[in-house]
Amino acid sequence: MNLPTLVFLGAVLAYPVIYAGYLSVHKVGLAQLRRGEFPFSGWENYGRVLEDPLFWMAMKNTLVFTAITVISEIVLAVAIALLINQTSIWTSRVTRFLILLPYAIPPICNGLIWSFLYSFQLGFLNRILFSLGLIHDPVNWAGNPDTALYAVTVPYIWRTLPFAIILVHAALQGIPRELYEQAAIDGANAWHRFRQITLPMLQQIIAIILILRTAFAFAVFEEILAITQGGPGDATWVAAWYSYKITFSPPNNFGMGAASAFILALMIAAIALVYLRAVYRRVQL
Amino acid sequence: MLWVAGVGLEQLPGTWYQMTWNRGGVFFDKQGNHMLGAGSVARETLKWWANTFEKGLDIADPESLKVQFTSSAKAFGAGKNLYRGPNHHYGLNIANDPAQSPIAGKVKVMGSPGDGKTIADAHVYFLCTANRNKEWAWKLLQYLGGKTKDGNYTQAISLAKDAMLGSGYQSVMNSDVIKTGWAPWGDVPEILKIWDKSAYIAEVCSSIYQPWHFPWTDQLNIEVQKCLTGQITPDVCCDNLIKGIADAKRKV
Numbered sequence: 061m062n063l064p065t066l067v068f069l070g071a072v073l074a075y076p077v078i079y080a081g082y083l084s085v086h087k088v089g090l091a092q093l094r095r096g097e098f099p100f101s102g103w104e105n106y107g108r109v110l111e112d113p114l115f116w117m118a119m120k121n122t123l124v125f126t127a128i129t130v131i132s133e134i135v136l137a138v139a140i141a142l143l144i145n146q147t148s149i150w151t152s153r154v155t156r157f158l159i160l161l162p163y164a165i166p167p168i169c170n171g172l173i174w175s176f177l178y179s180f181q182l183g184f185l186n187r188i189l190f191s192l193g194l195i196h197d198p199v200n201w202a203g204n205p206d207t208a209l210y211a212v213t214v215p216y217i218w219r220t221l222p223f224a225i226i227l228v229h230a231a232l233q234g235i236p237r238e239l240y241e242q243a244a245i246d247g248a249n250a251w252h253r254f255r256q257i258t259l260p261m262l263q264q265i266i267a268i269i270l271i272l273r274t275a276f277a278f279a280v281f282e283e284i285l286a287i288t289q290g291g292p293g294d295a296t297w298v299a300a301w302y303s304y305k306i307t308f309s310p311p312n313n314f315g316m317g318a319a320s321a322f323i324l325a326l327m328i329a330a331i332a333l334v335y336l337r338a339v340y341r342r343v344q345l
Numbered sequence: 346m347l348w349v350a351g352v353g354l355e356q357l358p359g360t361w362y363q364m365t366w367n368r369g370g371v372f373f374d375k376q377g378n379h380m381l382g383a384g385s386v387a388r389e390t391l392k393w394w395a396n397t398f399e400k401g402l403d404i405a406d407p408e409s410l411k412v413q414f415t416s417s418a419k420a421f422g423a424g425k426n427l428y429r430g431p432n433h434h435y436g437l438n439i440a441n442d443p444a445q446s447p448i449a450g451k452v453k454v455m456g457s458p459g460d461g462k463t464i465a466d467a468h469v470y471f472l473c474t475a476n477r478n479k480e481w482a483w484k485l486l487q488y489l490g491g492k493t494k495d496g497n498y499t500q501a502i503s504l505a506k507d508a509m510l511g512s513g514y515q516s517v518m519n520s521d522v523i524k525t526g527w528a529p530w531g532d533v534p535e536i537l538k539i540w541d542k543s544a545y546i547a548e549v550c551s552s553i554y555q556p557w558h559f560p561w562t563d564q565l566n567i568e569v570q571k572c573l574t575g576q577i578t579p580d581v582c583c584d585n586l587i588k589g590i591a592d593a594k595r596k597v
Contacts, residue, residue, distance in 0.1 A: 089597070094473070108596070114567075180408045181425045200407040205574050289352040292410050293571030310354075310559035311597045 084318035089311055098315075105319035109306075115320060117294050118302040119327075121209055125298060126277040128213045129220070133273055134266060136217070137224035142258070144225075145232045163222035171286025174215035178202040178287065202287050205295040212296055215283050220276065224269050231265040232258070267339035271332045278328050299324045346397065346428040348409035349417045350573065352566045354559070355466070356413055361569060362549045363431040363464050365390045367457045372550040379590060381583045391572060391579040400575045410570055415439065422446030431463065432539075437530040438509035454531045456539050465543035467513035511540055552590075561586075561593035 084105055086098035109115050140159070144151050162170070177185045178201040186198040201211040235258065243253050281300040288296040290305070303324065307317025350357045362372065370386020373379055381387050397405040412420055418436030421429040424447055429436065432454060443449040457463045470490035476482035493499040501512040506526045512518055518540065527533045552558040565586060572582040 175411070179420075180406065182420075182423055203407045203410050203574070205571070205576055288411070291352050291566070291570045292574045293576055294567045297567075305563060309563060311556045313596070 080318040080321060083315050084322050086315050088314040088318075093312075093314070101315065105313075105315045106323065108316055109320045109323060114294065114297065115299075115302055118297040118299050121295070121297055122278055122280075122299040124209060125213060125216075125280060126274055128210070129217050129277045129280075130270060130273045132213070132217050133221055133224045134269060136221055137228045137269065138262065138266075140221075140225050141228035141232055142254075145229060159225060160222045162219050165219060167219060167282035168286055170215050170219045171283040174218075174283070175202065175287045178211060203292055205292050208288050208292060208295045212280075212283050212287050215287065216277070216280060219283075220273065224273065227265050227269055228262060231262050235261045263339060267335055270335050274331055274335070275328045278324060278331075346404055346409075346430070347406045347412065347417060347421050347426040348394075348397075349412060349414065349429070349431065350409045350570075351411050351413040351416070352570070353413060354562055357410075357569055358550075358562055358565050359464070359546070360431055361387070361391065361394065361565075362546060363457070364394060366464050366544065366549040367459065367462045369462075371548070373552050375551065377551060377555075379587055381587050383580070385583075388579060388583045391569070391582060395572050395575075395579050398573050398575065405573075410573060419445065421452070422448055424448040431457070435509045435531070435536070437527075437536075441530045452531075454535055454539070456535070456542070461539065461542045463539060463543045464546050464549055465511070465540070466546040469513075556597040557590070557593040560596040561589055564589040564593065 083098070085100065085102060086092075087101045087104070088098050092098050143149060144156070144159070165173075177183050180186070180198050180200045180203060183198075183201075185201065186195065189195045190198070199207070202208050239257050239261075240253055243257060248256065279300045280298055281304065284290060284296055284298055284301050285304075290297040290301050299320070303317050303320045306313050306320060348360055350360050365372065365387045368386050368390055370390065371380050372387055396402055399405075399407065406420075406426055408420060409417075414436060417429060418439035420426075421436070422440045422445060429440070435454070437452060437454060440446050440452040441449050446452075470486060472482050472486050487493065489500050491498070498512065498514050498517050501514055501517045502520075502522050504510040505512055505517060505522055509527060509530060517523065518537065523537070524533055527536065547553045550558075552561065568577070568582045568585050568589070571577045572579055577585070
């Protein structure tokens with residue numbers, strides 16, 4: 061019964077991963093592709109990636125990007141989900157649709173939209189801030205090395221936040237009403253109810269969001285491609301951009317690109333493991 | 346002023362190459378030795394270029410560092426800048442197109458300063474010999490890079506007409522396709538004069554023939570953007586690029 065599924069998953073998921081692993085331990089560039097022979101190179105590609113200062117710069121930027129986006133997403137998702145979960149607050153289907161809308165925007169389109177918003181002289185963002193009197197000169201959001209990385213976090217959060225809202229909202233609806241009623245009888249105020257009931261009951265879903273969003277944020281690419289292309293300078297070089305450039309820019313070092321992608325995957329797996337252990341230790345306590 | 350200085354193989358590096366060549370400098374000599382040391386034309390050009398940004402003359406549009414060929418022409422069409430350059434791929438067909446630009450008809454093309462020295466590059470098509478059908482491969486190659494059965498440079502002519510791309514074939518450049526086809530977008534004799542003064546990009550940067558040129562160009566994009574945004578000085582930028590040559594050679 062499961063065989064077709066396994067074959068399909070093997071073809072579309074396992075094969076590319078295994079083949080990338082194969083490439084990562086072989087010398088694969090344009091010359092090797094032309095000859096059709098990939099000499100075995102052992103750990104050489106991994107060593108070259110780990111020795112490259114640009115890789116570590118990209119990792120640092122990735123960690124900053126991930127920390128900002130994941131923390132912001134969780135805080136905002138819990139806040140918005142709590143809001144739309146309130147029976148006293150009426151939300152129309154249109155409102156709910158609009159909340160979900162950003163998730164339906166293709167990432168590359170999202171990046172292009174925000175690159176227009178961020179435009180130095182013609183962007184809507186500067187126009188709004190200028191009209192409100194908050195700025196007197198246009199701000200170069202995506203072109204200034206001090207603000208560029210933070211500037212690309214906003215479109216990313218905007219696009220991916222609905223996913224987290226859906227999960228938190230679903231989890232909120234699973235919390236028994238009786239718990240809140242009993243807590244209210246005991247005199248617990250709104251903050252105490254949130255702190256003692258809602259948050260512990262959301263712990264597992266938050267762990268899932270943490271793992272998923274961390275994994276995806278680590279692999280951010282489209283917004284970087286559309287808005288900054290890694291610039292200015294190396295201010296927004298992130299791990300996936302590094303792998304892309306190594307692989308698809310001349311001299312097209314596919315082996316090293318695959319090695320960098322595997323290092324990234326291992327890092328994500330390690331972080332996911334830490335999350336899981338931390339969450340389940342708390343649940344056991 | 347809007348520099349064409351977005352990250353890429355041709356945009357930001359090309360702008361620096363062009364200005365350096367125009368001032369009489371090169372990046373590598375014929376023997377492959379770098380020409381980026383103290384007092385070099387490339388280094389002095391970078392100092393001048395960096396000075397056009399906000400910490401110096403403050404005349405360069407910061408958007409310059411994000412725009413590629415087409416996007417820079419479209420941004421220039423908004424009418425907020427006095428100058429766009431160097432004039433990569435012309436862009437006149439966008440900036441002077443009423444359908445795409447509010448300032449259409451007002452954009453003039455000018456040659457480079459001094460004796461007008463500039464650079465150009467021509468792209469060639471090639472196909473691998475290991476084709477299943479060599480006859481069709483040969484036909485495709487002829488269509489893309491040569492003459493079709495009717496004796497015309499069909500692809501070169503359509504690229505010139507549709508995208509205002511110059512051709513490596515002198516007969517195409519001298520033809521009515523250019524004289525009449527480009528006339529709505531700019532002063533054709535002036536453009537052809539610029540074309541005649543252009544040297545191949547490898548004259549300025551001979552490393553283009555080396556496999557390490559590309560990883561080195563990646564570093565060049567990063568270092569020069571850092572320089573133009575005031576994170577490092579032009580001297581540090583050039584010193585880093587000199588060191589980067591050895592690193593790039595190791596990467597290939």
